[in-house]
Amino acid sequence: MKVISLETHVVAVPPPYVGGMYWIFVKLKTDDGIEGVGEIYSATFHPKAMVPIIEDVFQRYLLNHDPHRIERLFRECYSSGFTQRPDLTMMGVVSGLEMACWDIVGKAANKPVYELLGGLVHERLRSYTYLYPKNSKGEYDYDDPDLAAECAAENVKKGFTAVKFDPAGPYTAYSGHQLSLEVLDRCETFCRKVREAVGNQADILFGTHGQMVPSSAIRLAKRLEKYDPLWFEEPVPPGQPDAMAEVAKHTSIPISAGERLTTKYEFHKLLEAGGASIIQLNVARVGGLLEAKKVATLAEVYYAQIAPHLYNGPVGAAASIQLAACTPNFLIQESIMTWGGFHAEVVKTPIRWEQGYIVPSKEPGLGIELNMDVVKKHSPYTGERLHLQMAAKPQDVNDFSPAKG
Numbered sequence: 001m002k003v004i005s006l007e008t009h010v011v012a013v014p015p016p017y018v019g020g021m022y023w024i025f026v027k028l029k030t031d032d033g034i035e036g037v038g039e040i041y042s043a044t045f046h047p048k049a050m051v052p053i054i055e056d057v058f059q060r061y062l063l064n065h066d067p068h069r070i071e072r073l074f075r076e077c078y079s080s081g082f083t084q085r086p087d088l089t090m091m092g093v094v095s096g097l098e099m100a101c102w103d104i105v106g107k108a109a110n111k112p113v114y115e116l117l118g119g120l121v122h123e124r125l126r127s128y129t130y131l132y133p134k135n136s137k138g139e140y141d142y143d144d145p146d147l148a149a150e151c152a153a154e155n156v157k158k159g160f161t162a163v164k165f166d167p168a169g170p171y172t173a174y175s176g177h178q179l180s181l182e183v184l185d186r187c188e189t190f191c192r193k194v195r196e197a198v199g200n201q202a203d204i205l206f207g208t209h210g211q212m213v214p215s216s217a218i219r220l221a222k223r224l225e226k227y228d229p230l231w232f233e234e235p236v237p238p239g240q241p242d243a244m245a246e247v248a249k250h251t252s253i254p255i256s257a258g259e260r261l262t263t264k265y266e267f268h269k270l271l272e273a274g275g276a277s278i279i280q281l282n283v284a285r286v287g288g289l290l291e292a293k294k295v296a297t298l299a300e301v302y303y304a305q306i307a308p309h310l311y312n313g314p315v316g317a318a319a320s321i322q323l324a325a326c327t328p329n330f331l332i333q334e335s336i337m338t339w340g341g342f343h344a345e346v347v348k349t350p351i352r353w354e355q356g357y358i359v360p361s362k363e364p365g366l367g368i369e370l371n372m373d374v375v376k377k378h379s380p381y382t383g384e385r386l387h388l389q390m391a392a393k394p395q396d397v398n399d400f401s402p403a404k405g
Contacts, residue, residue: 001108003067003101005029006058009370010047011313011346012381016140018132019336019343020388022047022381023313025370026054028100030067034107037370038100039315041284042092043387047380050089057093067101070290074098078263078287091262091287098288099319099366106365113319113366114326117293124357125324127335128162128205129155131194142167145190149197156202159356162230162332163198164205165190168212168220174394176213176236184220191227203230206253210237210260211395214246221251231256231278231307244275256280259309263287267295271302278331280309283323284316296327305331311388314343314351318361318368321351325360333358346374 007027013019024040024047042050061076077094078084106113114120132140133147141147145167152163167190169183179187187206194204206229212220217235224232232253236243238260248255256278261267262285270276279299283292296306306327308320311334324330335353336343344350348369352359361367 001034001066001068001104002031002064003028003062003104004031004064006055006063008051008054009375009379010051010381011375011378012383013313014342014378018341020312021383021385022387023315023346024050024054024096025313025315025375026096026100027370028062028067028097028104030104034104036067036100036103036107036365037315037368038096038098038103039284039313039319040092040096041282041312041316041387042089044089044092046384046386050093053089054093054096057090058097062097062101067104070098070101070288073101074287074291086261086263086266088260088262088285092285095284095286095288095291098290099283099315102289102319102322103365110364112325112360112362112364113289113322114360117289117322118326120325120360121328122325122330122360124354124359125321125330126161126332127353127356127358128164128203128332129160129335129337130207131155131163131165132337145186145193148190149193152194152202152204153197156198158338159354160202161356162203162205163194164207164233164334165194166207166209168208169395170391171209171211172391172393172395175211175390176216177211177395178216179212179220184223187220188223191224191229195227205229205231205233205256207233208235210234212236214243217247218250221247221253225252229253233257233280234259241270241273241275244270245273248274248276254278256307258282259285259311261286263291264294264298268298271298271304277302277304279304279306281306282309282312282316283319284312289319289323292323293327296323296329300329305329307331308333310334310336314339314347315366315368315370317343317351318366321358321360322366345371346378347371
């Protein structure tokens with residue numbers, strides 16, 4: 001069996017852009033007619049730059065090769081250009097191509113991918129969602145802690161046993177920084193009101209995205225401990241494991257991190273430093289399913305759990321579900337609400353979510369197929385924004401608005 005062709009589809013996500021501005025899907029085909037799909041979560045460059053990069057990687061390292069040989073694909077891509085070091089963009093491309101190979105391998109074996117990566121452990125997967133509160137105009141409104149609390153209670157009624165929110169201020173290219181007293185107060189108010197709304201029926205997950213320096217993160221953590229969050233997410237920027245560990249040493253709240261890291265090498269540094277006990281790898285960025293499984297095994301050695309990150313499309317989500325289903329130290333899977341809306345429209349069979357849990361597909365491969373009519377209708381993406389963006393100016397002490405993602 002050999003891979004003989006590649007299609008790349010950059011799908012524009014319709015407003016309000018839940019899951020990002022666009023999704024990059026790849027489709028591989030073999031010489032015996034099996035097709036596999038994958039998703040690339042690489043936000044560094046615009047798709048007009050990414051598409052030729054994807055084509056270059058495909059032609060150099062995958063065209064006319066056997067899709068079963070995952071280790072060969074990873075090592076040759078990882079070493080491309082005499083590098084042999086984690087490269088965010090390359091690992092995003094590898095992740096999408098690699099999961100498409102696994103989709104092919106599963107279909108050829110007539111097995112779900114999780115059965116080929118150790119076998120099914122979890123019949124259903126606990127899930128959580130970000131809060132998407134709506135105001136009286138029907139618009140998403142992240143500024144009001146009362147709306148957040150109301151939204152949290154509604155999600156608990158649907159079956160969620162954990163909800164996440166991020167009131168710590170805008171993401172800026174100049175973070176980390178010290179949070180102002182007003183922002184510290186706002187964070188505590190959000191935590192208090194959400195905890196009051198859900199009681200002990202749900203965990204609260206305090207999301208941040210590297211906004212703080214360690215001393216500021218420790219100040220905030222001390223305020224939040226009384227509300228017993230399940231985790232304090234990526235409190236400082238991701239490049240310095242020892243700084244993350246400094247926060248972990250000064251709080252009883254478990255630290256979670258990893259959505260911006262790639263490969264077992266970066267995660268090993270984080271775990272060795274004691275920087276996080278909950279690992280939030282993204283399968284569509286970390287280096288693919290096999291690399292994600294290795295990261296999960298590393299975490300198991302340190303008695304850490306995985307909570308796969310997901311802020312992209314349903315193909316990457318399907319791969320993440322395959323990983324979670326066969327991972328003993330799985331904790332919880334990020335959901336984008338209940339997988340309705342555009343996430344359901346762009347695939348033939350939506351991800352199955354029931355009473356707070358994701359039910360892994362029993363279909364061969366990743367268990368998901370693109371609806372090509374919808375894909376083509378929303379392709380290509382013609383906007384100029386990246387998948388996610390940070391503010392271009394330093395944090396203003398008088399700017400109290402929550403992070404919008």
